[in-house]
Amino acid sequence: MKLVATVALATSALIALPSIAAAESVLRVASTSDMTSDNPGVDRSGFSDTVHLNIVEGLVGYKDDLSIGPVLADEIQVSEDGLTYTFPLRQGVLFHNGETMTAEHVLASWERLMEEETGWRCRDRFDGSGRLEVTSVEAPDEATVVFTISEPSPLFLKDMARFDCGATAIQHPDAWADGWQGPIGTGPFRFVEWRPGERIVLEKFDDYVADEGPRDGMTGDKTPMVDRILITIVPDAASAKAAMRAGEVDLLDISTSDADEMREAGFDVLIQPTPAWGTFLISRHSERMANPALRQAMAKALDMDQLAELMGYEAHNASPIPPISSFYTDGQDRTYGYDVDAAKALLEEAGYDGTPIRLITSRRSATMFDQAVVAQAMWRQAGIETEIEVLEWGTQLDLYRSGEYDVMSFGFSARLDPALSWDMFSGEQQRKVWADPAALEKIGMLMTETDPDARAAISDELMGKFLEQVPAIGLYSQPTAIALSDRVEGFELWPGGRLRFWQTSVSE
Amino acid sequence: MWAHVARRTAMMVPTLLVVSIIVFALIRAIPGDPAEIMLNDLDSDAAVAAMRTELGLDRPIPVQYAIWIGNVLTGDLGTSIRTGQPVAEALFDRLGVTATITALAIGVAVLLAIPAGLIAAWKQDTFTDAAIIGVSILFLSLPSFWLGLMMIWLFAITLGWLPAIGFVSISEDFVGGLRYLIMPVATLALVEMAVVARMMRAQTLEVLRLDYVTHARAKGLPESLVLTRHVARNALGPAVTVIGLILGGLLGGASVTETVFSIPGIGRLLVDAIYARDYPVLQGCLLLIAFIYVCVNLLVDLAYAVLDPRVRL
Numbered sequence: 001m002k003l004v005a006t007v008a009l010a011t012s013a014l015i016a017l018p019s020i021a022a023a024e025s026v027l028r029v030a031s032t033s034d035m036t037s038d039n040p041g042v043d044r045s046g047f048s049d050t051v052h053l054n055i056v057e058g059l060v061g062y063k064d065d066l067s068i069g070p071v072l073a074d075e076i077q078v079s080e081d082g083l084t085y086t087f088p089l090r091q092g093v094l095f096h097n098g099e100t101m102t103a104e105h106v107l108a109s110w111e112r113l114m115e116e117e118t119g120w121r122c123r124d125r126f127d128g129s130g131r132l133e134v135t136s137v138e139a140p141d142e143a144t145v146v147f148t149i150s151e152p153s154p155l156f157l158k159d160m161a162r163f164d165c166g167a168t169a170i171q172h173p174d175a176w177a178d179g180w181q182g183p184i185g186t187g188p189f190r191f192v193e194w195r196p197g198e199r200i201v202l203e204k205f206d207d208y209v210a211d212e213g214p215r216d217g218m219t220g221d222k223t224p225m226v227d228r229i230l231i232t233i234v235p236d237a238a239s240a241k242a243a244m245r246a247g248e249v250d251l252l253d254i255s256t257s258d259a260d261e262m263r264e265a266g267f268d269v270l271i272q273p274t275p276a277w278g279t280f281l282i283s284r285h286s287e288r289m290a291n292p293a294l295r296q297a298m299a300k301a302l303d304m305d306q307l308a309e310l311m312g313y314e315a316h317n318a319s320p321i322p323p324i325s326s327f328y329t330d331g332q333d334r335t336y337g338y339d340v341d342a343a344k345a346l347l348e349e350a351g352y353d354g355t356p357i358r359l360i361t362s363r364r365s366a367t368m369f370d371q372a373v374v375a376q377a378m379w380r381q382a383g384i385e386t387e388i389e390v391l392e393w394g395t396q397l398d399l400y401r402s403g404e405y406d407v408m409s410f411g412f413s414a415r416l417d418p419a420l421s422w423d424m425f426s427g428e429q430q431r432k433v434w435a436d437p438a439a440l441e442k443i444g445m446l447m448t449e450t451d452p453d454a455r456a457a458i459s460d461e462l463m464g465k466f467l468e469q470v471p472a473i474g475l476y477s478q479p480t481a482i483a484l485s486d487r488v489e490g491f492e493l494w495p496g497g498r499l500r501f502w503q504t505s506v507s508e
Numbered sequence: 509m510w511a512h513v514a515r516r517t518a519m520m521v522p523t524l525l526v527v528s529i530i531v532f533a534l535i536r537a538i539p540g541d542p543a544e545i546m547l548n549d550l551d552s553d554a555a556v557a558a559m560r561t562e563l564g565l566d567r568p569i570p571v572q573y574a575i576w577i578g579n580v581l582t583g584d585l586g587t588s589i590r591t592g593q594p595v596a597e598a599l600f601d602r603l604g605v606t607a608t609i610t611a612l613a614i615g616v617a618v619l620l621a622i623p624a625g626l627i628a629a630w631k632q633d634t635f636t637d638a639a640i641i642g643v644s645i646l647f648l649s650l651p652s653f654w655l656g657l658m659m660i661w662l663f664a665i666t667l668g669w670l671p672a673i674g675f676v677s678i679s680e681d682f683v684g685g686l687r688y689l690i691m692p693v694a695t696l697a698l699v700e701m702a703v704v705a706r707m708m709r710a711q712t713l714e715v716l717r718l719d720y721v722t723h724a725r726a727k728g729l730p731e732s733l734v735l736t737r738h739v740a741r742n743a744l745g746p747a748v749t750v751i752g753l754i755l756g757g758l759l760g761g762a763s764v765t766e767t768v769f770s771i772p773g774i775g776r777l778l779v780d781a782i783y784a785r786d787y788p789v790l791q792g793c794l795l796l797i798a799f800i801y802v803c804v805n806l807l808v809d810l811a812y813a814v815l816d817p818r819v820r821l
Contacts, residue, residue, distance in 0.1 A: 030673065034780075036590050036591055037591060039592075043592055124554060124555065195772065196598065196772070197602070197772035197776055197777065198674075198675055198770075198772040199674070232673055232674050233770060233772075234673045234770045235767045235770065235776065235780075236653075238657055238768075239656075239657070239660060239673060239769065239770060240673065242657065242660045242665055242672050243660075243664070243672035245665045246660070246664040246665045246672040247668070248664075248672055248674070249673070392783070393540075394538075394540025394544075394545050394783065394784075394785050395540050397540065397541070397545060398539045398540055398541060398544065401541075401544055401556075429553055431553075
């Protein structure tokens with residue numbers, strides 16, 4: 001009896017403990033993904049980028065309209081010939097170790113990133129192995145850095161600001177002294193702890209020097225307003241939602257299909273369109289799919305508006321250019337035209353005999369799988385038989401790279417420039433689905449043309465060819481969705497998609 | 509007995525060597541390239557090729573194996589492709605977590621299941637027997653992920669007694685850590701308890717029919733003594749085998765339970781490594797699991813000898 005009483009007492013003591021007994025303000029985030037490393041732009045993943053970009057900053061960053069603005073640079077000066085970029089630095093910016101940032105740190109960071117052994121993901125964007133080469137980087141004084149490039153490029157600043165490049169972060173050399181030591185950036189939060197598979201902890205950088213101007217993408221005022229960010233890794237989405245309902249999570253990245261459920265449970269749900277693009281890729285290595293009439297029939301047989309609605313998205317978008325982009329003109333706002341009869345006529349023209357078409361998908365995301373199932377039903381109505389093969393993601397990627405499939409349900413992550421949006425599925429490489437020489441020439445022009453109007457015109461021409469040749473079937477620009485507890489104030493999503501923990505507070 | 513232990517220990521080496529070859533070959537036989545998975549849809553072919561070179565994946569597989577096994581023999585299990593963390597460190601961290609949960613779950617399961625199985629057999633064909641068997645079948649039939657989610661719903665969401673997610677090591681904060689362990693341990697214990705209880709019941713029924721039990725009763729021994737001294741000990745043998753298998757299985761990672769409760773254990777490490785084709789971690793995990801099974805089997809054999817003096821090793 002005494003034992004039972006003791007156990008009961010101990011149990012009640014255990015369950016009576018508060019979840020987090022802390023006086024400091026903590027933003028509790030749950031993530032189904034973990035970081036892959038704390039080394040920005042080197043070992044990264046989509047979620048790693050999110051964490052890194054709250055810790056480090058580059059000279060420039062993306063704004064809400066996906067244009068480029070200064071971050072650690074005070075301004076961006078471009079020479080008339082488009083070859084010289086001068087960045088006067090913001091004054092008084094401190095690293096997380098307390099040292100003041102100077103042009104020397106910018107040079108040291110650049111040199112480290114461009115060394116082959118660093119393994120920076122974006123080195124080939126600047127070393128001349130692609131189109132562009134940074135021919136020199138100089139510091140005429142302590143507060144100015146000058147980059148010279150080999151040819152005028154509309155992509156130079158955009159590549160520097162890329163999330164997967166770690167925003168070409170400026171870090172203190174102590175971060176890589178004697179091997180990688182962990183990030184020492186200038187961002188609003190300091191890196192405190194990462195326990196793989198368990199949690200990530202960031203801490204407010206009290207001496208953060210905020211830029212002027214309102215929060216605008218990765219630029220503007222990035223003042224941290226909570227003491228800590230506690231990111232708990234919860235691999236199971238159902239458990240993460242349960243934790244939110246139990247009041248243990250303030251911010252959770254959810255699927256758009258869960259938005260209604262979370263709203264009904266009393267949470268705020270924010271949905272933001274992003275440049276991520278859902279599509280059906282059609283392999284140019286498949287003999288059967290080489291027939292353009294068959295490809296057009298498949299595109300016309302899909303009721304795109306219904307498909308988008310079923311996936312929980314606002315609208316269909318055939319174009320790889322997202323509607324939030326300034327390059328999304330009327331020329332991009334065109335589609336295939338849902339017409340089952342026309343699809344059947346095209347099938348006859350193609351001589352389609354009803355043999356099932358191999359449709360590859362995976363459960364990497366719910367959308368990737370669901371869109372395949374819905375499309376299969378729509379295609380069947382037009383007389384197109386498909387056979388869905390559900391693969392594990394790694395296996396699907398193998399097929400994507402080799403092009404050994406007929407049709408593949410796929411999603412591309414965000415590209416923030418029209419040249420990159422068209423390039424992501426076009427080219428001579430095995431994995432690319434569009435190798436039309438005329439189209440590739442146009443994409444090449446987009447890579448070098450700097451005039452926005454001329455670029456928009458080229459992009460519109462590409463859209464016409466894309467709809468005609470159907471190398472892929474564009475479905476929609478995919479939004480991101482976030483559920484927030486009522487403790488959270490000031491958090492906003494933005495078209496870039498990456499979560500920003502600055503300018504966000506929690507009420508007690 | 510010590511000679512037997514030494515012989516069995518020595519036999520581990522060729523066993524693990526064969527396991528290492530099979531593991532190494534099979535992992536590379538499955539489609540999917542770690543470099544492609546890491547770089548996802550974003551990168552150029554040159555970047556993939558560079559990463560394959562960096563990871564040593566461009567070398568012939570026998571060369572890769574020779575390098576890996578050479579390093580393993582010097583105690584270096586390599587570093588994770590995905591996180592850059594030393595594999596030995598990751599395994600050590602995760603095994604500690606899994607071992608804690610497993611030990612508690614097995615402990616709870618055994619403490620409940622052995623008496624339950626014994627009583628069920630002793631009260632065969634009564635309400636008690638039916639109740640114990642019914643509950644056992646129920647827990648055996650419930651998928652562990654569902655049981656886990658229901659526990660979260662009841663104890664975390666509805667009652668607010670226990671945390672739904674997260675993990676705190678009991679070595680850092682004993683009382684706080686226990687709160688995070690209650691639900692995963694209960695989930696595993698309930699399922700495993702059902703297995704052991706059914707095995708114990710079946711074995712006890714067999715022993716109860718033997719002549720020496722009738723003799724013990726005939727000479728006037730109280731029923732409690734008959735059960736504990738004569739029946740339980742002899743019925744334990746097969747149950748110990750099952751417990752050993754469960755122990756090996758759980759130490760190898762209860763990945764579903766670990767995923768539902770966000771426990772950073774060896775099971776999740778293994779599953780994540782499979783999805784990422786993180787070869788060094790995968791190889792390290794599987795080698796460790798093979799090692800655990802070999803050790804547990806040895807311990808079960810030794811336990812037989814302790815429980816049944818007729819067994820000579």
